[in-house]
Amino acid sequence: MTHSAFILAAYGVAFAGLLTLTLVLILDNRAQRRALADLEARGVRRRSERRTP
């Protein structure tokens, strides 16, 4: 490996690692928002969000 290859490998691993982490966090956030919206659509709400009759 040349020195350029080590530099490219370091930046490549860093980019791939941070991109993977970001995607995992975004997808997890979307999944939780979807699950919460499904529950609320079924009428299951937090006590603080329930409407008084």
Added chain:
Amino acid sequence: MALIDIANPTRFLAWSGRVLPWLSVAAVAVLAAGIALAFTAPADYQQGETVRIMYIHVPFAWLAMFGYSMMAASALGILVWRHPLADVAHKAAAPIGATFTFLCLVTGALWGRPMWGTYWVWDARLTSVLVLLLLYLGLMALRAAVDDPGRAGRAAAVLTLVGVINLPIVKFSVDWWNTLHQPASVLRMDGPTIAPAMLWPLLTCALGFSLLFLALHMLAMRTEILRRRVEVLEARAAEASA
């Protein structure tokens, strides 16, 4: 808005919802500028072009320690005040800190091979950073292994505070022992020893990665709050249908 005003999950969600987009844009912009500066900075007289790995390796190392320090502060919040947002912050930081520590080790190895002639040596700095990664992974495993979230949080907080002893070992290992890893050249009592032409790109990259770390942590905290709400509502729905 005072910090105490957002130390409540609902207020934190509202506040972070407004801040997160701006923080993300700032992180990407500063990182792009930092990487551009890193590739236009002069080559080092000894390391040559390989010095460009330092512009990402050093910020990863700083943020690996910053992430653990943040978890230690959150651990105090869990054990002393039993604050729910402290538990959320602690849990959300672990995978991000683990990723930054892993990238610190990998980029360090990729710098070490052409400079030292080896990817790895068991010197005090490298070994203590590996211990830091194992601490992060151990904390994630501990939370996953305990069913009761409250007990898991308190156990993880205790282990986090025990592991704080590793932070000064990481920082001062290069001074206390004879290591292959070079001593500190930026965070020194007598000031940085790096030429300004290399210091400014490094500090810009460090700021960009710090903003990215904070944005990812904020996103992970928001997700964790939502996950806990989903768990509560699912339990309530199960009770209602039983």
